[in-house]
Amino acid sequence: MLDLDAIYEARERVAETTRRTPQEYSYALSRTTGADIHPKLETFQRTGSFKLRGATNRIAALSGTEREAGVVTASAGNHAQGVALAATRIGVDSTIVMPKHAPISKVNATREYGANVVLHGEDYDEAAERAHEIEREEGRLYVHAFDDELVMAGQGTIGLEIVEDCPEVETVVVGIGGGGLISGVATAVKGLDPEIRVIGVQAEGASSVVESLDRGEIYEREAVDTIADGIATRRVGDLAFEHIQERVDEVVTVSDPEIALAITTLLERGKTLVEGAGAVPLAAILAERFEYTEGETIVPALCGGNIDLNVLTTVIMRGLVETGRYLKFRTVLRDRPGALQQLIDVIADRNANIYGIQHDRTSRDIGMNAAEVVIDVETRGHDHVEELVAALRRHEYEVDLLV
Numbered sequence: 001m002l003d004l005d006a007i008y009e010a011r012e013r014v015a016e017t018t019r020r021t022p023q024e025y026s027y028a029l030s031r032t033t034g035a036d037i038h039p040k041l042e043t044f045q046r047t048g049s050f051k052l053r054g055a056t057n058r059i060a061a062l063s064g065t066e067r068e069a070g071v072v073t074a075s076a077g078n079h080a081q082g083v084a085l086a087a088t089r090i091g092v093d094s095t096i097v098m099p100k101h102a103p104i105s106k107v108n109a110t111r112e113y114g115a116n117v118v119l120h121g122e123d124y125d126e127a128a129e130r131a132h133e134i135e136r137e138e139g140r141l142y143v144h145a146f147d148d149e150l151v152m153a154g155q156g157t158i159g160l161e162i163v164e165d166c167p168e169v170e171t172v173v174v175g176i177g178g179g180g181l182i183s184g185v186a187t188a189v190k191g192l193d194p195e196i197r198v199i200g201v202q203a204e205g206a207s208s209v210v211e212s213l214d215r216g217e218i219y220e221r222e223a224v225d226t227i228a229d230g231i232a233t234r235r236v237g238d239l240a241f242e243h244i245q246e247r248v249d250e251v252v253t254v255s256d257p258e259i260a261l262a263i264t265t266l267l268e269r270g271k272t273l274v275e276g277a278g279a280v281p282l283a284a285i286l287a288e289r290f291e292y293t294e295g296e297t298i299v300p301a302l303c304g305g306n307i308d309l310n311v312l313t314t315v316i317m318r319g320l321v322e323t324g325r326y327l328k329f330r331t332v333l334r335d336r337p338g339a340l341q342q343l344i345d346v347i348a349d350r351n352a353n354i355y356g357i358q359h360d361r362t363s364r365d366i367g368m369n370a371a372e373v374v375i376d377v378e379t380r381g382h383d384h385v386e387e388l389v390a391a392l393r394r395h396e397y398e399v400d401l402l403v
């Protein structure tokens with residue numbers, strides 16, 4: 001099992017390549033939750049995620065012949081960038097296998113950090129199979145994304161920073177994919193103060209740890225489905241599972257809409273961009289997936305900010321829908337002059353702002369003297385949506401909600 005000394009050693013090795021990331025108190029999040037929220041802003045790490053820490057610690061330990069042979073790994077994105085930069089910094093050749101549908105921003109960034117990128121397989125596990133073939137064919141060292149003590153120790157350096165920069169911390173909340181991050185962080189945090197609680201969070205569509213803990217052995221999912229691509233793994237690592245069983249107090253799950261809400265909350269209230277995997281700790285706090293008390297000092301580790309802009313657009317729209325800030329509905333108007341104006345007046349009277357209108361007389365679903373109208377509106381919250389829909393119905397418009 002990993003110990004605190006290994007994490008202090010890792011800190012020496014990663015100091016030159018990685019950044020000590022900020023730890024901030026958030027007034028907005030503390031007001032919303034009633035707890036004292038101090039996010040660890042690991043999104044400001046070079047490469048945009050913590051993975052650089054573990055990769056740097058692993059690659060720094062290579063022997064002379066291993067350096068010459070180069071390294072290979074598989075990753076959905078963040079570990080890819082970490083390994084690419086860590087290897088390039090010390091002149092080691094790297095080949096990274098990424099799933100075919102990995103976010104384009106992550107694929108491009110990995111190439112820019114100097115790696116040869118191979119796109120293969122539907123998910124992380126299929127990419128990993130190909131990477132192991134390359135390991136055998138080319139004699140490269142496989143840098144595991146999570147199930148390796150040196151990688152875990154590198155990730156654990158975040159835990160040292162959390163306790164040093166926020167000594168009053170009572171609870172640390174960490175996302176789990178393969179489990180390397182939480183293994184390192186729990187070892188560091190509990191090593192410094194065993195009283196600090198460590199809570200792990202998985203996405204519902206990629207959860208395996210809660211099931212594994214219940215069964216007492218690792219449970220592997222058939223498939224994964226979540227917007228948090230950084231933690232979309234079918235199972236937790238063997239070594240990581242042992243650390244989680246021993247050092248993590250509780251593991252909970254969050255849904256994709258809850259993750260979307262956490263991303264938009266961080267953008268709007270915290271002025272911070274995080275990816276899905278980076279938002280799960282805050283999602284668990286906002287959705288009260290574990291118990292905490294008024295004023296409790298909680299550090300959500302926001303560990304990655306590499307989100308595809310297309311995904312971000314969808315997430316923002318979903319976040320607006322979740323909070324009642326966006327409404328799309330369909331209605332039918334008599335096709336006569338002024339009918340559209342009357343509808344718009346009802347909306348304007350309720351102070352809702354129209355984003356867009358589609359007006360269609362050709363739809364087969366309506367009478368010949370009618371027009372179908374689809375309207376997108378900016379609203380101020382769930383109460384405002386209810387008020388607007390009620391007003392439209394009072395004016396005898398049929399309202400089909402489309403979101």
Ligand SMILES: Cc1ncc(COP(=O)(O)O)c(C=O)c1O
Pocket residue numbers: 049078079145146175176177178179180181182230231275277278303304305
């Ligand atoms: C942003 C982010 N958070 C958390 C994790 C989970 O790390 P691990 O796979 O070590 O559990 C990942 C994994 O890539 C990640 O990218």
